[in-house]
Amino acid sequence: MTDALSILKRNHLSNTDSRRAILEIFLQSDNALAHNDIEKITGERFDRVTVYRTLQTFIDKGIVHTIPTADNATRYALCRENCTEGHHHDDHVHFICEVCGKTTCLDNTHIPAVKLPRGYDATQINMIVNGICPDCR
Amino acid sequence: MTDALSILKRNHLSNTDSRRAILEIFLQSDNALAHNDIEKITGERFDRVTVYRTLQTFIDKGIVHTIPTADNATRYALCRENCTEGHHHDDHVHFICEVCGKTTCLDNTHIPAVKLPRGYDATQINMIVNGICPDCR
DNA sequence: GTAACTGCAAAATATTTGCATCCTT
DNA sequence: AAGGATGCAAATATTTTGCAGTTAC
Numbered sequence: 089m090t091d092a093l094s095i096l097k098r099n100h101l102s103n104t105d106s107r108r109a110i111l112e113i114f115l116q117s118d119n120a121l122a123h124n125d126i127e128k129i130t131g132e133r134f135d136r137v138t139v140y141r142t143l144q145t146f147i148d149k150g151i152v153h154t155i156p157t158a159d160n161a162t163r164y165a166l167c168r169e170n171c172t173e174g175h176h177h178d179d180h181v182h183f184i185c186e187v188c189g190k191t192t193c194l195d196n197t198h199i200p201a202v203k204l205p206r207g208y209d210a211t212q213i214n215m216i217v218n219g220i221c222p223d224c225r
Numbered sequence: 226m227t228d229a230l231s232i233l234k235r236n237h238l239s240n241t242d243s244r245r246a247i248l249e250i251f252l253q254s255d256n257a258l259a260h261n262d263i264e265k266i267t268g269e270r271f272d273r274v275t276v277y278r279t280l281q282t283f284i285d286k287g288i289v290h291t292i293p294t295a296d297n298a299t300r301y302a303l304c305r306e307n308c309t310e311g312h313h314h315d316d317h318v319h320f321i322c323e324v325c326g327k328t329t330c331l332d333n334t335h336i337p338a339v340k341l342p343r344g345y346d347a348t349q350i351n352m353i354v355n356g357i358c359p360d361c362r
Numbered sequence: 363g364t365a366a367c368t369g370c371a372a373a374a375t376a377t378t379t380g381c382a383t384c385c386t387t
Numbered sequence: 388a389a390g391g392a393t394g395c396a397a398a399t400a401t402t403t404t405g406c407a408g409t410t411a412c
Binding site: 154155156157158159160161162181183186194196197199200201202203204205206207208209210211212213214215216217218219220221222225 | 290291292293294295297298299318320323331333334336337338339340341342343344345346347348349350351352353354355356357358359362
Binding site: 102103104105123124136137140162 | 376377378379385386387
């Protein structure tokens with residue numbers, strides 16, 4: 089199940105307004121969201137601090153992941169795959185549109201293998217593609 | 226030439242203490258630096274604002290580039306390749322060590338090609354590998 | 363000499379922490 | 388009832404902007 093309540097239950101999180109609301113936002117959005125985006129949508133409903141703490145909780149549980157961006161704005165997206173606490177399997181490519189600014193998880197585009205120099209051990213790989221999305225061409 | 230002065234001249238930038246000093250730091254460092262790292266090294270010699278502006282100038286000229294990181298701390302590294310104003314050819318992999326925290330440009334490890342879904346046009350690709358570096362094993 | 367660069371002050375923005383209160387289970 | 392979650396206040400961190408004084412060329 090991918091409704092907010094199920095996600096909370098599955099992760100042993102209590103069912104609070106802010107958690108449900110923020111999860112709904114992620115479920116209804118097809119792109120990654122910055123803290124600021126979430127605040128704009130929720131308006132005055134929740135304290136800014138609550139949003140920060142809720143996002144951190146979701147990260148800890150492996151419900152959302154952050155996407156590294158060069159512009160230094162932390163963006164969060166739902167983990168669509170089988171992430172569990174402490175273990176992300178986040179092997180898809182992220183696309184950032186230079187026109188509309190949207191960050192999209194290309195869930196079906198997997199990160200190709202890369203051969204690292206001797207001595208380097210990878211635990212996680214991120215691939216961020218900047219460019220122009222289909223909507224902005 | 227890869228000394229600080231040559232880099233400044235080549236990019237038509239005036240030769241000031243802060244620019245020379247900050248470039249030296251990059252030239253002597255084999256890993257990427259956060260604004261904070263630079264401030265620690267330069268100490269009280271330059272105003273924090275000057276460091277911000279100097280870094281921005283270098284980015285504009287294509288002398289340094291920023292590296293996207295999941296921890297949301299902007300890191301800067303020298304462009305080793307033929308970056309020109311507005312055009313980065315930054316196709317190497319970046320490695321972030323989970324133990325020592327150092328960010329290294331793997332200049333010789335190129336980013337493998339990736340096939341994007343129809344409609345997506347890439348202008349720049351970043352690949353960030355997290356793991357353990359040779360020094361920390 | 364002039365345009366560009368720097369330092370200082372301050373504003374704007376982003377994030378974290380402590381604590382008292384409230385809510386979920 | 389008890390532990391965890393929230394809201395508020397405030398501390399801390401980060402980045403930007405305006406302006407006056409200084410420096411490179």
